Amino acid sequence: MANLWKNEPIVRSADPIGLFGGGFVGSEDLNLVLNRVTSVVAADGGAAVLTESGRIPDAVIGDFDSLDKATKAKIPSDRLFAIREQDSTDFDKALRNVQAPLVLGAGFLGGRLDHQLAVLNVLVKRQEQACILLGAHEVVFHAPRQMRLPVSPGDVVSLFPMRPVTGRSTGLEWPIDGLRLQPDDQVGTSNRALSDVELQMDGPGLLVMVPRAALDPLMQVFLSGQSERWPVHEE
Incomplete structure (x- = not known):
């Protein structure tokens, strides 16, 4: 299992990356994301929904406090990236360690309100990375x-x-x-x-x-260069 590394992305892709969290992911959301990406990353316990579907994530990133042993055993050790610090969420750990023109996320909205608020906070904090999150009725992103x-x-x-x-x-x-x-x-x-x-x-x-319903044309807006990214947030 990999641990900390030098300031290089864990996963880099020229195409959109799918990112899965440990919250509820409906079968429609799972297929919707997988059909639109080539690389798939799990934020900690988000690996379970992927392995259950037969898809092994390209990387699992997080503190691993919600990654169960059965799921972990299905994933090659060189795809496991543990970040043990507790000052950030697993969504933050994952988003700051991928590089792609767009990240499409599922399993982060719904469920506990405090978790959702933390996720929305990270969307703004990681302003340099374009990311669209799927909700039950809408999609959300940082303008x-x-x-x-x-x-x-x-x-x-x-x-x-x-x-x-x-x-x-x-x-x-x-x-x-x-x-x-x-x-x-x-x-x-x-x-x-x-x-x-x-x-x-x-x-x-x-x-x-x-x-x-606006997801596909919205993805094209981000991928076509019609939007201008913000610079990296200084911490």
Whole structure:
């Protein structure tokens, strides 16, 4: 089993990477992710759903406190990467150690609220890595500096700031121009698309939620270079 390494990604891919957490993953979510990626990574206990489906993850990353012995025995030792520190979540450990144009994650939303909040915190903290997470009814991602949202008129577009942010929008029923969005004051949930929606943000920190039906065109937006990534977050 591998332990700590020098500041190189554990998994690097020129294509999207699938990332699985230890939360609930429906059969539809499992197939949806596997059909859209070439490399698959598990965050600790997320390895179970993969091995049960017959897919051995390319890497398992985490502190291994939720990786059961039966699952661990199915995975070659050179694919196990233990990070024992307890100052970060398994989602954080995994996301900061992969490099790809896009990460598609399942098994991180739903379940315990504290776990979900920690996951959303990491989406913003690891702002340099484009990542889309599957929810039961929507997908969520950290807004890049600017992008076009592939949504249809009438679609719900929810915007939630994890820190004070400002920006501009077109195509939303309630534009964000001139607003200072922040978690303890003005937020932008349950907005609605009137036409093509574009966002331009002045800084990182905004989470965007759109319907699951938008997943494939949303992936193409990220993969086509139509969005500009934020620089690496300085810790």
